[in-house]
Amino acid sequence: xxxESIGLAGTQRAPYASDxxxxxxxxxxxxxxxxxxxxxxxxxxxxxxxxFRRLREKTQVFLVDEGDHYRTRLTHTLEVSQIARAIARTLxxxxxxxxxxxxxxxxxxxxxxHAGERALNLEMADYGGFDHNAQSVxxxxxxxxxxxxxxxxxxxxxxxxxxxxxxxxxxxxxxQPTGRHAGTGVPPVIAAYSARSDLWLWSFAxxxxxxxxxxxxxxxxxxxxxxxLRAGLLSFNALEDVLITRRFLEDIRLxxxxxxxxxxxxxxxxxxxxTMVDDVVAEANRRLHTLRxxxxxxxxxxxxxxxxxxxxxAVADREIKAALGRAVYRTExxxxxxxxxxxxxxxxxxHYLSDPGTLPPDWRPAPGDDSATAAxxxxxxxxxxxxxxxxxxxxxxxxxxxxxx
Numbered sequence: 001x002x003x004e005s006i007g008l009a010g011t012q013r014a015p016y017a018s019d020x021x022x023x024x025x026x027x028x029x030x031x032x033x034x035x036x037x038x039x040x041x042x043x044x045x046x047x048x049x050x051x052f053r054r055l056r057e058k059t060q061v062f063l064v065d066e067g068d069h070y071r072t073r074l075t076h077t078l079e080v081s082q083i084a085r086a087i088a089r090t091l092x093x094x095x096x097x098x099x100x101x102x103x104x105x106x107x108x109x110x111x112x113x114h115a116g117e118r119a120l121n122l123e124m125a126d127y128g129g130f131d132h133n134a135q136s137v138x139x140x141x142x143x144x145x146x147x148x149x150x151x152x153x154x155x156x157x158x159x160x161x162x163x164x165x166x167x168x169x170x171x172x173x174x175x176q177p178t179g180r181h182a183g184t185g186v187p188p189v190i191a192a193y194s195a196r197s198d199l200w201l202w203s204f205a206x207x208x209x210x211x212x213x214x215x216x217x218x219x220x221x222x223x224x225x226x227x228x229l230r231a232g233l234l235s236f237n238a239l240e241d242v243l244i245t246r247r248f249l250e251d252i253r254l255x256x257x258x259x260x261x262x263x264x265x266x267x268x269x270x271x272x273x274x275t276m277v278d279d280v281v282a283e284a285n286r287r288l289h290t291l292r293x294x295x296x297x298x299x300x301x302x303x304x305x306x307x308x309x310x311x312x313x314a315v316a317d318r319e320i321k322a323a324l325g326r327a328v329y330r331t332e333x334x335x336x337x338x339x340x341x342x343x344x345x346x347x348x349x350x351h352y353l354s355d356p357g358t359l360p361p362d363w364r365p366a367p368g369d370d371s372a373t374a375a376x377x378x379x380x381x382x383x384x385x386x387x388x389x390x391x392x393x394x395x396x397x398x399x400x401x402x403x404x405x
Contacts, residue, residue, distance in 0.1 A: 012092060013092055013093075013094065014091065014092035014093065015293070015294050015295065016207060016288065016293040016294065016295060016296055016298060016299050017091075017092060017093040017094050017207060017208070017296060018039070018093070018094045018097050018158050018206050018207065018208055018296045019094070019296075020037035020038040020039045020040075020094065020096070020097070020156075021037070021038075023038045023039070023156045023157065023158055024156070024157035024158065024197075025038075025156065025157060026154045026155065026156055026157070027141075027150075027154060027193075027196060027197055028149060028150045028154050030154065037096060038156050039094055039096040039097040039100055039156065039158070039159070040096045042096075042097070042100040042153075042155045042156055042159045043096050043097075043099050043100035043103060045153040045154075045155065046100055046103045046104045046107070046140075046153065046155075047103060048146075049107070049139075049140075049144050049146070049153060050144060050146075051107040051108075051139045051143070051144060051384065052074075052077075052103065052104075052107065054384065054385075054386050055072065055073040055074035055077055055106065055107070055109075056072055056073075056074040056386075057072065057386035057387055057388050057389075058072060058073035058074070058109055058110075058111055058112075058113070058386055058387060059072070059073065059111065059112050059113035059115075059116075059341075059387055070227050070230065070231070071223050071224075071227055073106055073109055073113070075223075076106070076219060076220075076223060077102065077103055077105070077106055078103075079219040079222075079223060080102040080105065080212065080215045080216050080219045081099050081102035081103050081215075083102075083215035083218050083219055083273065083277060084098040084099060084101070084102040084208075084211045084212045084215035085098055085099050085102075086277055087211040087214070087215060087277060087280055087281060087284075087307065088208055088211045090277075090281050091207070091211070091281060091284055091285075091288075091307075093207050093208050093211060094208055097158060097159065097162070097206075097208040097209075098208040098209075098211045098212055098215075100155075100159055101159060101162040101163065101166075101208060101209050101211075101212035102212040102215060102216070104136060104140060104155075104159070104163055105133075105136060105163065105166055105212060105213075105216060106132070106136065107135075107136045107139045107140065108132045108133065108134065108135025108136035108137070108138065108139050108383060109132045109135075109136075109383075110130075110132065110135075110345065110382060110383040110384075110385070111341075111345065111382075111385045111386055111387045111389070111390040112338065112341035112342070112344075112345065112387055112390070113338070114338070115338035115339070115341040115342040115345070116341065116342070116345050116382075116383075116390075117130065117131075117132050118342055119341075119342040119343075119344075119345035119346045119349070120345065120349065120379055120382060120383060122346065123346055123349040123350070123353075123375075123379070124375060124376075124379055126372075126375075127371070127372040127375040127376060127379075128184075128187065128188055128372070128376070129184055129187075130379060130383070131180075131187055132383075133163070133164075133166050133167060134187035134189055134190055135380075135383050136163055137160065137163055137164060137187075137189050137190055137193065138189045138380065139152075139384075140152050140153045140155055140159075140160070140163065141153075141155075141160065141189065141193055142189070143380055143384070157197055157199075158206055158208070158209075158296075160193065160197075160199065161199045161200065161205060161206065161209070162205050162206060162208060162209025162212065163209075164190050164193075164194075164199055164201070164205075165199075165201075165203075165204065165205035165209060166205070166209065166212070166213050166216075167179070167180065167213070168204065168205075168305070169201060169202055169203060169204060170186050170190065170201040170202075171186065171201045171202050172202060173202055175202070186201065200300060203300040203301055204299070204300055204301075204302060204304075204305050204306075205300065206296045206299060206300055207296060207299045207306060207307065210299075210305050210306060210307035210308075211307055213307075214280050214307050214308065214309070217309075217317060218273060218276045218277065218280075219273075220321075221272065221276070221317060221320045221321065221324075222269040222272050222273045222276075223269070224324050224328060225239070225245070225265070225268065225269055225272070225320070225324070226265060226266070226269045227328075228324060228327060228328040229261075229265040230265075231328075231333075233327055233328050233331055233333060233334070234323075234324070234327045234328055235327075236249060236261070236264070236265075238323060238326075238327050239268070239323065241323060242316070242319045242320055242323050243316065243319065244272070244275070244313075244316040244319070244320070245268060245272070245320065245323075248268050248271045248272065248275075249264070249268060251271075252264055252267050252268065252271075276309070276313060276317075279309055279310050279313040280307055280308070280309060280313075282310065283307075283308055283309060283310045283313075284306050284307045284308075287302075287304075287306045287308075288306060291306065293306075341387075344390065344391070344394050345382060345390065347394070347398070348382060348390065348393060348394055348397065349378055349379070349382055351397055351398075352378045352381065352382070353374065353375060353378050356374065356378070358397065359377075359378070359381060360381075363377055363378075363380070363381040364377075365377055
């Protein structure tokens with residue numbers, strides 16, 4: 001029988017929570033900290049990373065220069081972190097690990113959001129493709145260069161495993177790639193790391209990683225509604241086509257009949273976040289009661305995730321995302337800007353690949369690099385750019401070309 005342990009704050013950790021004192025450790029051995037747990041150290045390393053700072057000027061939905069009040073990739077990340085901690089606290093999980101995973105989950109996002117990701121995936125089609133989740137793993141295991149003895153952040157096994165499985169298992173029980181990886185295979189950076197420190201690619205993530213993943217969905221729904229309303233692309237009428245938001249709007253209007261539109265929108269998203277968090281906690285408790293796990297590994301081995309929406313809330317989540325797709329993501333106002341951004345990233349990629357001498361010295365291919373390695377170095381350089389830096393580089397590079405004609 002696994003006993004419940006006491007966290008630093010004096011709260012009782014559930015038996016199925018990840019215990020920093022029982023961590024599988026780091027790839028490179030380091031002396032323990034006298035003041036922080038293993039997972040607190042993971043969180044702090046993410047916050048101090050260069051990639052984390054860059055998130056403040058990376059697109060969420062609206063480009064950084066389109067307005068001061070829209071979410072950036074950084075503010076999205078902070079909102080995910082807050083929600084993940086709330087869920088972890090209520091379920092008596094390790095809050096620090098949940099926070100570390102929430103803070104790190106988007107470190108691999110390129111400039112211009114999903115437009116930049118599409119561009120890099122297309123350009124890297126012959127070299128293994130591009131996936132922002134795998135890129136996050138590259139960032140924390142290879143690309144951050146801060147320590148004298150190793151590349152990356154040398155995070156714990158639990159943190160790397162949680163990042164890798166943000167979207168679920170990567171292979172089935174027989175080891176065959178599954179889901180989004182069925183056609184392309186496990187990303188090389190993940191396969192290579194797992195060969196050195198088995199990440200159980202066939203299992204679900206630990207409970208704290210599941211908390212961060214579902215918090216990502218909740219934050220997306222709420223803040224994209226808020227930003228869509230602010231941009232004038234989304235209306236309350238459109239939200240009345242979705243059952244859950246219609247009910248919230250009816251309740252708000254009944255309780256506050258003269259409330260202005262801005263506060264109505266904020267109250268709507270506040271209620272949505274609270275209701276979704278309560279739903280995840282209730283559903284998790286129901287599944288935990290059935291599974292009765294005595295360790296975090298029992299959660300990993302479960303036949304389904306523990307932290308999920310109830311069936312009814314899962315329908316509501318899909319309806320919200322569909323409404324946002326119609327009113328925000330796929331509108332001409334957003335798509336035209338994103339198409340331009342995608343073309344910009346693709347043109348920069350081709351330029352750097354054909355003329356690697358124009359890359360900063362640290363990013364130039366080394367003598368003897370094959371074409372795939374050279375392309376990946378260009379991809380890593382572009383993926384690390386902020387929106388602002390990518391736009392400035394584009395202007396610099398191609399203005400120079402125009403002068404030479």
